[in-house]
Amino acid sequence: MLKGKKVLLRPLKKSDCAFFVKWMNDPEITQYLTLYLPLTELEEEKWFENLATGRKGIDVVFAIEDIKSKKLIGNCGLHKIDPKNHDAILGIAIGDKKYHGRGYGTEAATLLVDYGFNQLNLHRIGSSVYDFNLRSLNLHKLLGFRQEGRLRKKHFKNGKFHDEIFLGLLKEEWKK
Numbered sequence: 001m002l003k004g005k006k007v008l009l010r011p012l013k014k015s016d017c018a019f020f021v022k023w024m025n026d027p028e029i030t031q032y033l034t035l036y037l038p039l040t041e042l043e044e045e046k047w048f049e050n051l052a053t054g055r056k057g058i059d060v061v062f063a064i065e066d067i068k069s070k071k072l073i074g075n076c077g078l079h080k081i082d083p084k085n086h087d088a089i090l091g092i093a094i095g096d097k098k099y100h101g102r103g104y105g106t107e108a109a110t111l112l113v114d115y116g117f118n119q120l121n122l123h124r125i126g127s128s129v130y131d132f133n134l135r136s137l138n139l140h141k142l143l144g145f146r147q148e149g150r151l152r153k154k155h156f157k158n159g160k161f162h163d164e165i166f167l168g169l170l171k172e173e174w175k176k
Contacts (some may be wrong), residue, residue, distance in 0.1 A: 001110040002062070006089070009062035009076065009111055012051070015043045016063050019072050022097030031157055032133045033093065051096055058083070064092075064108045066099065073099045076108050078116050078125070088116055101152035106139055113143055115172045124170050129154060131163040145169045 002009040023029050024039040051059055061077035076092035090112065094105045116122040127145060129136045145167040153161035 002115055003067070003126070004111050006067055006068050007073075007108045007111070008065045009108060010114075011067060012048065012061055012063050014048060016075070017041065019077065019095060020044055023093065025072075026095075026097075029093065029095055032130060032136060033157075034100065036071055036157075049113075055148070060115075062108075062112070064104065066096065066104065071096070073104060076112050078112065078120065078122070081120065081122070086121060087130055088120070088125055090116075090125050090127040099134065105135075106142060109139060109143060109164050113169065113174060117174050123170065124168055126166065126168045128164050128166050130157060131165055132157075136163070140167045140169075143169060144173050146154040146173075 001011075017044050018041070021039055021044045024033070024035055024044070030036065052059060052106040058078055058081035060081065061075060061079075062070055064074040064076055065071060066073050074092065074094035076090075078088040079091055081088040090109065092105055092109050092112070094100055094108075099105075105174045113125060116125050126148075127140060129140065131150075146169070147165055148168045149166040149167075151164045154164040155162050
């Protein structure tokens with residue numbers, strides 16, 4: 001478990017899936033994610049089982065809990081971990097909207113990136129963000145991620161096409 005001042009990153013429990021299904025079916029949350037079809041409980045349980053068995057590649061996923069209330073507020077992870085190239089993709093979602101814009105995501109992402117570089121010995125962590133997701137763009141910039149590319153009008157969200165911005169952070173940039 002990884003502990004900050006506001007959040008605790010802990011291993012997932014099967015009981016967390018019910019919260020994830022609720023959040024992943026909320027358009028206010030999914031507008032920032034690649035998901036666009038309704039998510040069923042069965043699909044989420046299969047995802048959880050695949051994660052537990054490692055059938056979908058190497059992923060390290062944590063539940064995000066508010067330290068004070070011990071309430072589950074989201075999840076985050078390092079996905080598609082490549083042990084040869086020491087690379088992974090960062091993903092984070094604060095599903096409980098009461099916790100948006102209050103620093104919980106920033107602290108969770110900081111703990112996760114530090115874990116990736118200093119415990120998993122990653123060399124690079126990548127991520128991508130839709131161009132209209134200013135909160136996520138600001139989070140990545142705050143952590144030191146740099147824009148590495150852009151796919152123009154790649155995703156259809158909220159009635160129009162949007163760019164996908166690719167970001168990356170190297171271990172030596174994190175240490176600074």
